[in-house]
Amino acid sequence: MVHGTYLEVDRPRALAYTWMPxxxxxxxxxxxxxxxxxxxxxxxxxxxxxxxxFDKSQTGHTEGWKRVLGWLSAxxxxxxxxx
Numbered sequence: 001m002v003h004g005t006y007l008e009v010d011r012p013r014a015l016a017y018t019w020m021p022x023x024x025x026x027x028x029x030x031x032x033x034x035x036x037x038x039x040x041x042x043x044x045x046x047x048x049x050x051x052x053x054f055d056k057s058q059t060g061h062t063e064g065w066k067r068v069l070g071w072l073s074a075x076x077x078x079x080x081x082x083x
Contacts, residue, residue, distance in 0.1 A: 004020055019048070
């Protein structure tokens with residue numbers, strides 16, 4: 001389970017929240033997404049910070065985000081192909 005608090009909701013530009021997973025001992029970290037219009041689409045920037053002193057957790061979350069963003073990319077490509 002994950003707990004957190006929204007820190008910023010700026011539709012449609014940004015979303016930020018704290019991230020506190022029950023399976024890890026690290027303190028709350030912060031996740032921030034920003035969306036920027038670009039030619040032909042939208043650029044997604046992701047920053048997940050607050051891992052100072054928790055290198056193993058940072059590595060695990062980095063790998064997790066790679067998977068999640070890969071799933072998002074594949075989903076987006078399928079949606080574009082169906083147009």
